[in-house]
Amino acid sequence: MYGLIGKMIAAPGKRDDLIAILLEGIAGMPGCLSYIVAADPADADAIWITEVWDNAASHQASLSLPSVRAAIDRARPIIAGFGDSTVTTPVGGHGL
Amino acid sequence: MYGLIGKMIAAPGKRDDLIAILLEGIAGMPGCLSYIVAADPADADAIWITEVWDNAASHQASLSLPSVRAAIDRARPIIAGFGDSTVTTPVGGHGL
DSSP states (O other): OEEEEEEEEEOTTOHHHHHHHHHHTTTTOTTEEEEEEEEOTTOTTEEEEEEEESSHHHHHHHTTSHHHHHHHHHHGGGEEEEEEEEEEEEEEEEOO | OEEEEEEEEEOTTOHHHHHHHHHHTTTTOTTEEEEEEEEOTTOTTEEEEEEEESSHHHHHHHTTSHHHHHHHHHHGGGEEEEEEEEEEEEEEEEOO
16 A cells, blocks of 8 residues: 655645645545545644555546546645655555 | 544564554554554654544543553564654544
8 A cells, every 4th residue: 555644734824725625626536545634733724634545556646637636726826835745655454 | 533643663673563563453442533554665663653533532542442552562562662743633534
């Protein structure tokens, strides 16, 4: 499996809007086993996204899906930046 | 919801054993919506654990479950340390 843990910074005051856009764009992504969007309670602009895919190719392919491209276009103006991004190799767990 | 993103460092050569112990201990934890254990492909000893709970109390209560206590006891000798741990507030996603 292929995983990602990433931090996204919303433009000031836009985190809720950005989270809503992210959540709208993730329906029906082939190979996506888990995609969780969370707010950072210690940073009003920070969003954490944790993802698990069956493999890296599925993740890469998702970036070309019309729903994902549309979400990225809508999100881009209210993304202020990105924090650390970590690639992982999920082994197992609950919720996959 | 209540989330955690944490990094655990296994004793050298013990990551697979530690991941196995972690995965054995997570069955049937009330309120656990997602608990994913992943290896770090860039660090042979590092494990990433991403968790989502219905609330913080459920997470806290899980630490008293016999299965979790037993896993912690078995894991402790081969845990070399911990990296950053981030508390999150999951909003939604796939796999919850």
